[in-house]
Amino acid sequence: MKLNELTAHEILDLIRSRRTSISEVYEAVTDQIQTTEKDVRAYVRLNEKPCHADALDAAAVPVPIGIKDNICVAGQETACCSKILAGFRPPYDATVIRKLKASGAVFVGSTNMDEFAFGSSTENSCYGPTRNPWNLDCVPGGSSGGSAAAVASGEAIWAIGSDTGGSIRQPASFCGVVGLKPTYGRVSRYGLVAFASSLDQIGPLTKDVTDAALLMNIIAGYDEYDSTCADMPVPDYTQALMNDVKGLKIGIPQEYFVAGIDPEVKAAVTAAIEVLTEGGAVVEEVSLPHTEYAVATYYIVATAEASSNLARYDGVQYGLRRQPAAVRKNPLIDMYEETRDAGFGPEAKRRIMLGTYSLSSGYYDDYYLKGLKVRTLIKQDFDHVFREFDAVVTPTCPTTAFKIGEKMDDPLSMYLSDVYTISVNLSGIPAISVPCGFSKHRLPIGLQILAKPFNEEMLLRIAYAYEQRTEWHKRRVFER
Numbered sequence: 001m002k003l004n005e006l007t008a009h010e011i012l013d014l015i016r017s018r019r020t021s022i023s024e025v026y027e028a029v030t031d032q033i034q035t036t037e038k039d040v041r042a043y044v045r046l047n048e049k050p051c052h053a054d055a056l057d058a059a060a061v062p063v064p065i066g067i068k069d070n071i072c073v074a075g076q077e078t079a080c081c082s083k084i085l086a087g088f089r090p091p092y093d094a095t096v097i098r099k100l101k102a103s104g105a106v107f108v109g110s111t112n113m114d115e116f117a118f119g120s121s122t123e124n125s126c127y128g129p130t131r132n133p134w135n136l137d138c139v140p141g142g143s144s145g146g147s148a149a150a151v152a153s154g155e156a157i158w159a160i161g162s163d164t165g166g167s168i169r170q171p172a173s174f175c176g177v178v179g180l181k182p183t184y185g186r187v188s189r190y191g192l193v194a195f196a197s198s199l200d201q202i203g204p205l206t207k208d209v210t211d212a213a214l215l216m217n218i219i220a221g222y223d224e225y226d227s228t229c230a231d232m233p234v235p236d237y238t239q240a241l242m243n244d245v246k247g248l249k250i251g252i253p254q255e256y257f258v259a260g261i262d263p264e265v266k267a268a269v270t271a272a273i274e275v276l277t278e279g280g281a282v283v284e285e286v287s288l289p290h291t292e293y294a295v296a297t298y299y300i301v302a303t304a305e306a307s308s309n310l311a312r313y314d315g316v317q318y319g320l321r322r323q324p325a326a327v328r329k330n331p332l333i334d335m336y337e338e339t340r341d342a343g344f345g346p347e348a349k350r351r352i353m354l355g356t357y358s359l360s361s362g363y364y365d366d367y368y369l370k371g372l373k374v375r376t377l378i379k380q381d382f383d384h385v386f387r388e389f390d391a392v393v394t395p396t397c398p399t400t401a402f403k404i405g406e407k408m409d410d411p412l413s414m415y416l417s418d419v420y421t422i423s424v425n426l427s428g429i430p431a432i433s434v435p436c437g438f439s440k441h442r443l444p445i446g447l448q449i450l451a452k453p454f455n456e457e458m459l460l461r462i463a464y465a466y467e468q469r470t471e472w473h474k475r476r477v478f479e480r
């Protein structure tokens with residue numbers, strides 16, 4: 001295998017025993033970018049060749065990493081793949097960036113995403129779509145599609161994504177990599193450009209579970225700059241990788257295996273559950289009765305928060321500013337309107353309108369307030385199940401990657417594809433997606449594992465035990 005096809009823990013072993021150097025690893029990554037990036041288009045900006053000290057201390061983790069374009073890097077353009085933020089250079093580093101820099105990580109570039117993370121396919125990017133490395137006619141998923149595609153294609157060893165309703169896990173599933181959405185409050189959101197502040201979390205995209213644990217060790221933890229960040233000790237997540245699921249109680253929600261699920265996905269997930277049973281886990285069917293309201297609830301709560309968060313892009317403080325040729329109402333209002341009309345893409349505008357509507361007086365009680373109440377019911381479903389069970393296992397998505405363009409004229413069907421991932425964000429709990437098979441068209445399938453708040457160790461433990469018993473995570477796109 002080429003260096004860029006290895007996992008970070010394999011690379012770190014080689015570096016520490018002086019069998020390779022970070023320069024060689026970085027070169028393997030940039031060689032891959034030279035060959036495949038013209039097709040995949042995982043990045044929207046590549047960094048200048050970084051200079052790295054080859055004599056790093058033993059604790060350094062000099063891993064080439066891609067960063068989603070909604071996470072602030074001081075002095076570097078951070079545009080959320082939106083025209084309205086073009087040219088915006090944040091004056092500070094996001095907390096995860098500060099931590100990654102301190103760990104010795106090597107920043108390869110900014111990865112493509114749906115504009116402001118609105119979407120499930122990376123097609124809503126002002127730079128055009130990323131393509132799924134497994135099949136260039138298909139989407140990589142979204143909104144962290146560039147991050148997932150970069151890792152899957154070997155154009156990065158690690159990537160950082162953000163997950164508001166599935167944006168780490170769904171692209172991980174579509175691209176055959178591991179994606180972890182931490183508990184709300186586990187990773188600082190400081191410097192993550194806000195989409196829906198009560199749902200957003202930053203998390204890792206990696207080639208295997210061990211790497212996810214290593215990256216969590218770097219990014220998790222309390223931050224005084226994020227008031228929603230939990231002041232709780234961070235465990236060493238690698239301690240959870242014990243390859244043992246004996247006696248663990250795992251629930252399978254009946255509501256996740258009904259109409260709409262692709263038979264190939266169902267078969268792969270069923271087989272994965274069988275692997276856990278053989279490992280000694282006790283598997284039982286459970287019910288999450290409010291699942292059917294999750295998509296509606298999410299698209300009310302998330303768009304309401306988005307419309308409020310996006311109010312700041314008014315042409316005054318950030319990025320784009322446009323003024324119409326002639327005065328229409330008054331120069332200030334005209335400038336706001338012209339800037340927002342030119343700067344936001346169609347999906348951003350749709351969400352601003354949906355969110356503004358459900359927050360407006362007369363509709364607030366019927367939509368936003370009701371949405372919050374149903375959100376509580378969805379969360380209580382999980383509280384109830386986790387009283388008895390250690391984890392819940394589901395498919396990550398009802399289907400494998402769909403074709404580019406397939407859902408662009410049908411936003412509702414795009415929204416419905418998030419059905420298995422959004423309850424997790426509404427409830428604040430952590431979840432991971434790991435590769436669990438391939439379709440007959442050679443498209444990856446993802447297995448999702450959910451656990452109690454702040455029990456990322458349980459996710460990693462089960463995911464690792466599964467991985468030790470299977471070979472899916474070892475497949476590489478360009479190795480046939």
Ligand code: GLN
Nearest residue numbers: 117119163164165166167
């Ligand atoms: N696909 C979902 C949406 O469009 C989730 C996006 C995300 O997690 N950022 O809202």
